[in-house]
Amino acid sequence: MEIDPVTLAILKGRFEQIADEMDATLFRSAFNPIIAEAHDASHGLYDAENGDTLVQGKSGLPIFVGVMAFAVKAVIRKATAQGGVNEGDMWIFNDPYDGGTHLSDFRLVKPVFRDGKVFCYLASVGHWHDVGGNVPGNYNPAATECFQEGMLIPPVKLYDRGEFRQDVVDILSANSRQPLSLYGDLNGQINAMDLGAKRLNALLDEYGVPTARGALIALKDRAATMMRSQISNLPSGTISAEDWLDNDGIDDVPLKVALDLTIDGDKMILDFTRSSPACRGPVNISRSTTIAACYVALKHVFGEVPANAGVLEPVEFRIDEDSLLSVKAPKPVGGYTETILRLIDVVFQAIAQVAPKSAMACAYGTINALSLAGHRPNGARWVMFSFFGGGHGAHGTGDGLNHGNAPISTATIPPLEILEAAYPIRFTKWALRPDSGGIGHYRGGLGAIYEISLLDNEADVFLFGERGKVPPRGIVGGGDAATNRFYYEQSDGEHTPPMVSKMVGIHLERGQHVRLETPGGGGYGDALTRSPETVLSDVEQGYVSAEAARSDFGVVFTDAGIVEHAATIALRKERTV
Numbered sequence: 001m002e003i004d005p006v007t008l009a010i011l012k013g014r015f016e017q018i019a020d021e022m023d024a025t026l027f028r029s030a031f032n033p034i035i036a037e038a039h040d041a042s043h044g045l046y047d048a049e050n051g052d053t054l055v056q057g058k059s060g061l062p063i064f065v066g067v068m069a070f071a072v073k074a075v076i077r078k079a080t081a082q083g084g085v086n087e088g089d090m091w092i093f094n095d096p097y098d099g100g101t102h103l104s105d106f107r108l109v110k111p112v113f114r115d116g117k118v119f120c121y122l123a124s125v126g127h128w129h130d131v132g133g134n135v136p137g138n139y140n141p142a143a144t145e146c147f148q149e150g151m152l153i154p155p156v157k158l159y160d161r162g163e164f165r166q167d168v169v170d171i172l173s174a175n176s177r178q179p180l181s182l183y184g185d186l187n188g189q190i191n192a193m194d195l196g197a198k199r200l201n202a203l204l205d206e207y208g209v210p211t212a213r214g215a216l217i218a219l220k221d222r223a224a225t226m227m228r229s230q231i232s233n234l235p236s237g238t239i240s241a242e243d244w245l246d247n248d249g250i251d252d253v254p255l256k257v258a259l260d261l262t263i264d265g266d267k268m269i270l271d272f273t274r275s276s277p278a279c280r281g282p283v284n285i286s287r288s289t290t291i292a293a294c295y296v297a298l299k300h301v302f303g304e305v306p307a308n309a310g311v312l313e314p315v316e317f318r319i320d321e322d323s324l325l326s327v328k329a330p331k332p333v334g335g336y337t338e339t340i341l342r343l344i345d346v347v348f349q350a351i352a353q354v355a356p357k358s359a360m361a362c363a364y365g366t367i368n369a370l371s372l373a374g375h376r377p378n379g380a381r382w383v384m385f386s387f388f389g390g391g392h393g394a395h396g397t398g399d400g401l402n403h404g405n406a407p408i409s410t411a412t413i414p415p416l417e418i419l420e421a422a423y424p425i426r427f428t429k430w431a432l433r434p435d436s437g438g439i440g441h442y443r444g445g446l447g448a449i450y451e452i453s454l455l456d457n458e459a460d461v462f463l464f465g466e467r468g469k470v471p472p473r474g475i476v477g478g479g480d481a482a483t484n485r486f487y488y489e490q491s492d493g494e495h496t497p498p499m500v501s502k503m504v505g506i507h508l509e510r511g512q513h514v515r516l517e518t519p520g521g522g523g524y525g526d527a528l529t530r531s532p533e534t535v536l537s538d539v540e541q542g543y544v545s546a547e548a549a550r551s552d553f554g555v556v557f558t559d560a561g562i563v564e565h566a567a568t569i570a571l572r573k574e575r576t577v
Contacts, residue, residue, distance in 0.1 A: 001214040011215040012474045016197045019043045019057030022192040027306035031184025032240035033130040037414040046072040048118040052309035054216050064410040067290030068123045071099030075109045075432040078155045087113045088162030091153040096333045099285050103131050103150035104138045110193045112200055114209050122196045124189040130383055132175040135373035139464040141502035143282045143332040151175040177381045217523035223310025228266035230302045234354050238262045241349035243342050244470045248281025249502040259346040271295055271318040278322050282332035285339045290325040291317055293340035297347035301358050336369045351417035352475040357396040361522030362473045363407050364390025364447055366466035368516055374459040384423040389413045391437050391445030391520030401447030424456035432516055435545050439552045440478030440523025441530050447518035454508045462505035467501030467519045478523030485517040528554045532563045
């Protein structure tokens with residue numbers, strides 16, 4: 001049916017508000033700081049027949065929204081095989097190979113019925129604190145199969161025709177080191193789903209099913225139309241980009257993520273068939289996760305296109321089976337975040353070759369999953385798991401963001417006050433990392449330095465990171481950023497991991513520390529064209545050292561710290577000859 005523009009705009013806002021309110025409900029009620037503070041969760045509305053994304057919240061993780069479409073499809077298949085969907089049903093699962101990401105991310109899927117038929121599905125996903133496995137916090141860099149990463153739960157009913165399945169929750173709780181956190185996060189997700197159903201039914205009561213369904217169809221069609229229009233503005237042809245993961249945590253061999261991007265009129269082909277085969281370690285990802293990561297990357301590039309399944313209608317994917325980007329169980333996938341960040345990087349690098357004004361240089365490219373875990377005096381376990389920020393890439397209109405979160409999400413870095421209050425640790429440093437951003441006409445954002453000291457008697461530590469060997473790339477002549485660095489203290493001084501960015505089995509004693517020095521973002525354009533006054537400001541703010549100002553940007557200062565313009569012009573001219 002035809003929807004007038006005013007009604008369509010109103011309904012778009014109302015649908016988005018439902019997902020946003022579900023996000024807020026979980027963030028305010030979760031027990032786990034990764035959800036409550038970092039907002040590592042998401043909610044959305046999905047098509048009743050094929051599971052396609054209809055609406056996503058603005059506060060959750062976009063990567064989750066893309067993958068959840070495959071999760072809803074998995075539930076639809078499971079329900080169909082079992083005789084159909086019933087009112088009051090709700091599924092729970094974390095299967096990373098069937099609509100998931102990694103085992104820490106638990107999904108709930110609930111149908112919303114109107115007049116005896118499913119109008120749409122609501123879905124919730126949140127990163128639970130601990131789901132078993134070999135290491136507390138579950139980012140096991142030494143895993144060679146998924147069973148070493150945590151418990152794997154296929155789609156099962158948490159509610160069956162409205163009846164709560166306590167036995168399912170008992171199984172989940174028995175496999176977690178943090179059962180109380182699990183209980184709080186699960187109930188937060190359930191409450192978010194219930195509120196979403198209440199708000200959606202109120203909207204349907206007000207506007208009616210035909211109008212609401214027509215609006216969702218119109219929004220999807222608009223996204224597809226706008227996406228085709230944006231693609232058709234790019235020059236036809238094939239462009240290529242490739243980047244590398246440091247290693248898989250098992251074999252110290254770099255892994256290639258390669259993209260051949262073809263523009264054919266108003267269609268786009270993303271061909272990843274030159275990428276590395278599946279590896280032994282936990283940086284593999286499933287096909288659905290690869291597609292979801294590309295959805296996020298394309299939304300960064302084509303920011304005006306509405307966020308729903310229409311974005312991918314004109315996009316074809318070519319991904320080899322059993323490659324790094326399309327694995328099946330039991331290949332480990334715990335470090336999926338590192339690989340999807342590299343996927344986003346290669347999309348950015350490819351787009352930069354044909355539409356540099358629309359592209360961004362690579363961001364810091366790792367979440368640096370770090371865990372410290374030990375026992376409290378009463379014997380209870382404590383597990384501090386968190387991720388950390390770095391610099392974002394520069395772009396055609398400005399510098400990259402200093403100390404941001406990864407571009408797969410709108411999550412936030414947990415505040416140190418929350419982490420220090422919850423766990424026996426102390427941050428002795430939390431600062432920007434000078435000279436870590438890639439040089440350029442526009443400078444890449446700075447990474448950060450985090451140093452954490454142990455206040456308890458002892459703790460075990462692991463790190464799952466990336467970008468320790470291959471730096472975040474600059475574009476359009478911009479420089480690469482600084483690489484990732486990790487140090488851990490022992491009785492004989494500081495050490496670094498043999499594989500640079502990944503290590504398990506680190507043991508700390510009271511007073512010893514770990515330190516992360518995270519990458520910056522890549523630069524954009526020629527550094528020798530950056531305004532000398534802007535470089536001076538960078539130096540004054542501590543972003544760039546005086547030495548780097550001269551060596552990298554060609555800016556000369558007097559002893560009084562003032563730009564010496566004649567010497568600067570001469571030095572830059574010498575550099576460009």
